[in-house]
Every structure is written in C-alpha cells, then in structure tokens.
Amino acid sequence: MFNFNLEGKVVLITGASGGGVGTYTGKLFLSLGAIVYFNGKEQHKIQSIISSLPENLKVNARGIIADVSKDSEVKQMIDEIQKKEKRIDILINNAANGGPAKKIGEITHSEWEKEISTTLNGSFLCSRYVVPHMMKQKYGKVIFISSNAAFKGTWGRNVGYASAKAGILGLCKQMALELASYNINVNSVVPSQINSPRIKRNGRKDEKTLELHAKNIPLGRIGEPEDVANMLVFLASDVSSYITGQEIFIDGGGTLAPSTTSLRS
Structure with missing residues (x-):
C-alpha cells in the first residue's frame, strides 16, 4: 500500500529560499504533514516564502540561516534543529552555486572553489553533521540533488558546476554503503533543466x-x-525503503539519445 504521509517527519532542505526546487519541495512536504526547515543565507528571502504559505502550512514551517559551505555555520544549524526537534529524519542537499557559463580557460580559481564549496562541500558538511543523529535513531533519508551535467557536461554552466555535481554521486554511493546497516537510505536525483528562477538568472535562459x-x-x-x-x-x-545508493534521472527522457537524433516533426 502506498503511503506518502510524512506526518511529523523533520526535514531540512538546503538552498530552499530561491523560489525553485527547494522552495516547492518544502511546500509539498508541508502539505504532507512534515516539519520543514527552509535553509538559505538571507533572512528576508526565507521569511517571504514562509509568509506566502497558506495559514494551515505555516505552523510547521521553519526558516534557518546558514551558509552551507562554512563548517561552523552548518554545525550550528544542525545543533539548533536537533535541540528543538530532538530528531532529523530527512536531509535534502539542494544548495548549489550555479555560477557563470565560462569555459575552462576563462573560469577563475575562486569561481571554481565557489562551485565546489557550496555544492559538494556543502552537501558533505550537512551530511556529516546530520548523519550521527540519524545513526542514533536508526532511521534517516538523505537525498542529493545532482545534475545531468555530471554525465553529459553542460553548455549553461562550467567545469566547477559539473565536477561538483559529479562528486555528489560518489559521496552518495559511499554514504549509502556505510549507512545501510543503520536503516538510512541515501540516494541522488539527477534533473536536467528545470524551469526555475535559477536557470533564468542573468539572462542565461528565456x-x-x-x-x-x-x-x-x-x-x-x-x-x-x-x-x-x-x-x-x-x-x-x-x-522507497528498499532503494539506496541510486541516481534517478528526472529529464523527460533527455538522456535517451543525442539531441541531433530528435524524431519530432
């Protein structure tokens, strides 16, 4: 019997203040009864999202500020949630930088580091501090947001972005292996282009x-x-209790064939 009821589950979604996947996911989880922590770096953006929620969903919505690339801020965030809720059931590592579409000879070292520090290091840090609590409670779900750029490259980003998203897949598999005996499922989703504010930023797509x-x-x-x-x-x-260590593509079939072989009239 299918049961998507998440009543009372404590969920942390990183990078959830931009109005895209993280924000929408938080709203959906709230509608299913979860207690959702929307993470971001700017208080006014998170507050705007929570304020826009229907009254019946606001009661379980929480905002929490942290730069996931910074060890001390991540630790403080996780400690705060654990202190208030006494558990963390679900971690969705969604935060990503998504920098400019520069080629390898153009991207600077600092731009490379920004991609890696937010997307890959941020996922590692959040997982590192959440997982011990999940191990103690013998239950948890960790989900990473990767990208088909990890498999195909991308015209719209850069080598730092693709590398960070590829690194997430290795992090996911190793964690899934290490944590299976603690009843913790670890998986990745691999979207292609999603119609969110991020892909339209700075005129990148229209x-x-x-x-x-x-x-x-x-x-x-x-x-x-x-x-x-x-x-x-x-x-x-x-x-999905019997699924772990997997990457699941969400791309409308975009990986099935090269774009030059489209059969559409």
Whole structure:
C-alpha cells in the first residue's frame, strides 16, 4: 500500500529560499504533514516564502540561516534543529552555486572553489553533521540533488558546476554503503533543466531558448519544480525503503539519445 504521509517527519532542505526546487519541495512536504526547515543565507528571502504559505502550512514551517559551505555555520544549524526537534529524519542537499557559463580557460580559481564549496562541500558538511543523529535513531533519508551535467557536461554552466555535481554521486554511493546497516537510505536525483528562477538568472535562459530545448526532449517539455519534488517525496517516504545508493534521472527522457537524433516533426 502506498503511503506518502510524512506526518511529523523533520526535514531540512538546503538552498530552499530561491523560489525553485527547494522552495516547492518544502511546500509539498508541508502539505504532507512534515516539519520543514527552509535553509538559505538571507533572512528576508526565507521569511517571504514562509509568509506566502497558506495559514494551515505555516505552523510547521521553519526558516534557518546558514551558509552551507562554512563548517561552523552548518554545525550550528544542525545543533539548533536537533535541540528543538530532538530528531532529523530527512536531509535534502539542494544548495548549489550555479555560477557563470565560462569555459575552462576563462573560469577563475575562486569561481571554481565557489562551485565546489557550496555544492559538494556543502552537501558533505550537512551530511556529516546530520548523519550521527540519524545513526542514533536508526532511521534517516538523505537525498542529493545532482545534475545531468555530471554525465553529459553542460553548455549553461562550467567545469566547477559539473565536477561538483559529479562528486555528489560518489559521496552518495559511499554514504549509502556505510549507512545501510543503520536503516538510512541515501540516494541522488539527477534533473536536467528545470524551469526555475535559477536557470533564468542573468539572462542565461528565456522562454524562447527553453522552448527550443524542449523540442529535443522525448516527452516534449521542460521539467518543472514539481517533477523533482514528487520524486523527492517518494525517496523520503517509507515507500522507497528498499532503494539506496541510486541516481534517478528526472529529464523527460533527455538522456535517451543525442539531441541531433530528435524524431519530432
């Protein structure tokens, strides 16, 4: 029997203040009864999201400030949640930098480090401080947001972004192996382009370019935040209790064939 009820589960979603996948996922988890911590670096953005929620969802919504690339801030964040809730059931490592689309000879060392520190190091730090609590309670779900850039490269980002997203996959598999005996499931989702504010930032994509991209996707459309959020609910629920160490593509079939082989008329 399918049961996606997350009543009372304590969830931390990093990078959840941008109005995209993290934000939408938090709202969906709240609607299923979870207690959700929306993480971000700016108080006003998190407060704006919580203020916009329906009254019945606000009661279980929490904002928490931390730069996930900084060890001390992550530790403080996890300690605060644990102190208030006495448990952390679900961690969704969503925070990412998503810097400029520069080629290898153009990207600076600091831009490279920013990609790695937020996306990969941030996922490591959050996992490092959350997992001991999950081990004690003999239960937990850790989910990473990777990208098909880890498998195919990408025209819209840079080597730092692709490398960080690839590193997440190795982190996921090793953690899944180490934590299986503690009843902790660790998985990754691998979205392609999702129609969120991040991909339109600084004019990187617009409606016309997204429409062109959709023509090369077998399902014929760009992914939406809810497409990712729905999979995250599945992986966070006990329905997926026998799944660990996996990467699950959310790309409308985009990895099935090169774009030059599109059969669409």
